[in-house]
Amino acid sequence: MTKVKIVQRGNPAKPHEAKKWYGLAVSGKPLSVRQMARQATRNTSITPMEMEAALDLLENYVVEQLLQGHSVNLGHLGHLRISFKSEGTDDIRDYHPSRMVREPRLLFTPSKELRERVVKNLTFELGPVTKDGVTYASVSDYLKAEAPSDSPEGGGVSQSV
Numbered sequence: 001m002t003k004v005k006i007v008q009r010g011n012p013a014k015p016h017e018a019k020k021w022y023g024l025a026v027s028g029k030p031l032s033v034r035q036m037a038r039q040a041t042r043n044t045s046i047t048p049m050e051m052e053a054a055l056d057l058l059e060n061y062v063v064e065q066l067l068q069g070h071s072v073n074l075g076h077l078g079h080l081r082i083s084f085k086s087e088g089t090d091d092i093r094d095y096h097p098s099r100m101v102r103e104p105r106l107l108f109t110p111s112k113e114l115r116e117r118v119v120k121n122l123t124f125e126l127g128p129v130t131k132d133g134v135t136y137a138s139v140s141d142y143l144k145a146e147a148p149s150d151s152p153e154g155g156g157v158s159q160s161v
Helices: 033-041 049-069 113-120 139-146
Strands: 002-009 020-026 077-087 101-111 122-133 133-134
Touching: 002 101, 033 049, 049 077, 101 113, 133 139
Parallel strands: 002 122
Antiparallel strands: 002 020, 077 101, 122 133
């Protein structure tokens, strides 16, 4: 179940327009490698320690391959590759990667199989609400806090007449 945090935001390109509510995915805390290995190897003949060792070997191999300029195929998971931004130059002789390549990053592209397995099985649940830097536990809590103090729902800010 994926929690959806609702956030009110304005469009910076159109500051005069009313703000709208948008949903953002809320990621839970990831398991440690040890916890993941224990869960992934349940009911198998592979021990968690063996899986942890295999992941360590894979990490070292991935780093080695990426540093050699290769993309890395991770089978049914997808692939990893290096990407970056670059400044331009008018004359090709003035291009020097050490000065002009910037913001290198590592990109993961999930395989079609992985993407389909995850996307087709996603379910969503409303989570917290954030407005003007204040986070409420739920939509109902937000609505109660925003209701005028003399309304039956309770109230947020009292208004003087």
